[in-house]
Amino acid sequence: ENLDTSNTLGAAGSNTSQWVLGPVVNTYIRGRLLGKGGFAKCFEMTNAKTQRVYAGKIIAKSTVTKMRARQKLRSEIQIHASLRHPHVVQFEHFFEDDEYVYILLELCDAQTMMELVKRRKRLTEPEARYFMVQILDALEYMHRRCVIHRDIKLGNVFLTRDLQVKIGDFGLAAKLEYDHERKKTICGTPNYIAPEVLSGKNGHSYEVDVWSVGVVLYTMLIGKPPFETTDVKTTYKRIKANIYTFPTNVSISRAARELIVSTLNATPEQRPRLSDIWHSEFMQGPVPRCLPRSAMESEPTAA
Numbered sequence: 001e002n003l004d005t006s007n008t009l010g011a012a013g014s015n016t017s018q019w020v021l022g023p024v025v026n027t028y029i030r031g032r033l034l035g036k037g038g039f040a041k042c043f044e045m046t047n048a049k050t051q052r053v054y055a056g057k058i059i060a061k062s063t064v065t066k067m068r069a070r071q072k073l074r075s076e077i078q079i080h081a082s083l084r085h086p087h088v089v090q091f092e093h094f095f096e097d098d099e100y101v102y103i104l105l106e107l108c109d110a111q112t113m114m115e116l117v118k119r120r121k122r123l124t125e126p127e128a129r130y131f132m133v134q135i136l137d138a139l140e141y142m143h144r145r146c147v148i149h150r151d152i153k154l155g156n157v158f159l160t161r162d163l164q165v166k167i168g169d170f171g172l173a174a175k176l177e178y179d180h181e182r183k184k185t186i187c188g189t190p191n192y193i194a195p196e197v198l199s200g201k202n203g204h205s206y207e208v209d210v211w212s213v214g215v216v217l218y219t220m221l222i223g224k225p226p227f228e229t230t231d232v233k234t235t236y237k238r239i240k241a242n243i244y245t246f247p248t249n250v251s252i253s254r255a256a257r258e259l260i261v262s263t264l265n266a267t268p269e270q271r272p273r274l275s276d277i278w279h280s281e282f283m284q285g286p287v288p289r290c291l292p293r294s295a296m297e298s299e300p301t302a303a
């Protein structure tokens with residue numbers, strides 16, 4: 001191989017890729033396709049030497065042609081690479097060659113909370129608290145580092161084999177340069193988008209992640225998102241008008257309802273701060289220390 005110091009892709013077979021990292025050659029075996037998202041395809045990638053398996057997001061440069069999209073990708077990599085936390089997907093490495101950008105990330109064997117909630121229909125309140133603790137932990141860490149995730153949704157809450165939460169996908173994240181900075185724009189459509197992002201009047205900040213936590217909590221307990229409709233425009237109208245209901249056939253505690261209502265406040269300043277959510281009545285309830293693997297399939301029976 002040309003042992004130059006840049007990360008170049010050695011000439012190898014289609015499923016194996018070699019990167020010459022200065023004197024060290026890293027060979028990765030590309031495995032099965034795990035899924036697609038945005039410009040990326042995600043494969044299992046195994047480091048031939050260490051046998052460690054990663055989630056490798058591979059983006060064809062030919063699809064990321066506009067400066068805006070390239071800047072977004074650079075920003076995702078820059079922000080994600082700067083984070084290290086037990087409940088944030090670990091950013092391992094990133095390489096590029098003439099055709100592709102490769103982002104090696106921590107593999108989460110149990111996929112995301114979207115699959116879990118789909119399979120279970122809805123979660124119990126103790127289970128929701130178990131996940132909320134880890135999501136709040138990760139978000140407090142990000143906010144302390146002036147990072148807003150801006151796309152917190154079930155599909156971005158990844159789960160390890162032992163059902164530990166790992167927040168991923170920093171494709172819509174933003175780093176604030178100073179504390180009271182208000183972001184004016186966001187390119188891309190967050191699923192659980194906050195009203196102030198839609199109106200764009202006075203910018204948005206950390207409160208958008210609190211809004212999304214409310215949407216995640218509602219979705220875990222009810223089984224579907226509060227503003228979901230068949231078409232995006234109607235969903236946006238409901239978000240702007242703050243129209244959502246608690247279905248009568250699903251019973252949730254008053255404390256859960258109160259926490260959801262407080263986080264889904266149309267006025268960002270009136271929402272609780274992340275630190276306030278810890279002291280909400282809902283979060284004082286019992287929190288399982290861990291969840292049995294069977295929670296992926298059925299409601300844990302009271303031990």
Ligand SMILES: COc1cc(C(=O)NC2CCN(C)CC2)ccc1Nc1cc2c(cn1)c(C)nn2-c1cc(Cl)cc(CCC(N)=O)c1
Pocket residue numbers: 033034035036037038040041042055057089105106107108109110111112155156158168169
């Ligand atoms: C073993 O680990 C996984 C397995 C699967 C899986 O079984 N996917 C099946 C593959 C077969 N098809 C038919 C159904 C889904 C899916 C995800 C896994 N793990 C897994 C996937 C991961 C990550 C960590 N860990 C990270 C970080 N980013 N991504 C990532 C990245 C992209 Cl671009 C797209 C997707 C899929 C959509 C989604 N949000 O889940 C995921």
